[in-house]
Amino acid sequence: MSDIFDGYERQYCELSTNLSRKCATLAGISGEKKKQKLSELNAGLEEAESLIRKMDLEARSLQPSQKSALLAKLREYKSDLNNLKKDVKKSAASSDYVNSRDELLESGLANTTTASADQRQRLLKSTDRLNQTGDRIKDSTRIMLETEEIGVTILGDLHSQRQTLLRATDTLHGVDDNLGKSKKILKNMSNRMSRNKCIMVGLIALLLVIIAVVLYFKLR
Structure with missing residues (x-):
């Protein structure tokens, strides 16, 4: 309270x-x-x-x-x-x-003999x-x-x-901060995926070269 x-x-x-x-x-x-x-x-x-x-x-x-x-x-x-x-x-x-x-009674008693009907009417009005x-x-x-x-x-x-x-403004600021952090995380993940992809392509190319060399020597 x-x-x-x-x-x-x-x-x-x-x-x-x-x-x-x-x-x-x-x-x-x-x-x-x-x-x-x-x-x-x-x-x-x-x-x-x-x-x-x-x-x-x-x-x-x-x-x-x-x-x-x-x-x-x-x-x-x-x-x-x-x-x-x-x-x-x-x-x-x-x-x-x-x-x-009390005032009306006193006034009425004092002016009983002199008060007229018109005066009483004006008083009522x-x-x-x-x-x-x-x-x-x-x-x-x-x-x-x-x-x-x-x-x-x-x-x-x-x-x-x-x-x-x-309170709503504070909540929006918090959401904005979280979105910024998520964006950074996704960017890092994308960079790692690109690096992994390059490594895999290099390994595949290396394997193809090795296979080609082996086949060449066998056929010769």
């Missing part, structure tokens, strides 16, 4: 535990304290996302035998982070709902516009996070492909 990945993993687990504890305490507080807690939680979530991205890059840079196990762990951490985000959003939404309800703006901001944030995650995945894939190309 990777020591770097293990370090990021320990940091994430500690941070996730702290975030869960802080989220559980939101129900018992309100006002400025609650806003401060939500701000701390959002900062912690950003830090957790950063750690997950670092773990993702580190896991994808390892060998396939190690990478598959670490990516499986990483999927669990991503699911855990998504659950934390949902819990924080629920707490923030309930807080906003309570504050908005303003509330709708605010809700729509909030939804658009949430969608933009979600798209940005998804795009960032895709970018991290692409970078990891490119790193793996680069390592594969480097």
Whole structure:
């Protein structure tokens, strides 16, 4: 396993535990304290996302035998982070709902005698516009996070492909060296065969000369 990945993993687990504890305490507080807690939680979530991205890059840079196990762990951490985000959003939404309800009730009680139907209609329209703006901001944030995650995945894939190309280049160099050695061996074998062939031709010629001399003396 990777020591770097293990370090990021320990940091994430500690941070996730702290975030869960802080989220559980939101129900018992309100006002400025609650806003401060939500701000701390959002900062912690950003830090957790950063750690997950670092773990993702580190896991994808390892060998396939190690990478598959670490990516499986990483999927669990991503699911855990998504659950934390949902819990924080629920707490923030309930807080906003309570504050908005209290403000509307106070405003309604103070202006019951003077508020008109047109004013109430304008208030409802303003509330709708605010809700729509909030939804658009949430969608933009979600798209940005998804795009960032895709970018991290692409970078990891490119790193793996680069390592594969480097290994392939080393292999080709080794094959080239082996081909050079084989070429030299074949050349030496060809030279030996040529020398052996010349020797054999010389021996045959010598034998023919000897046979011719023997026949000459016999016939004479």
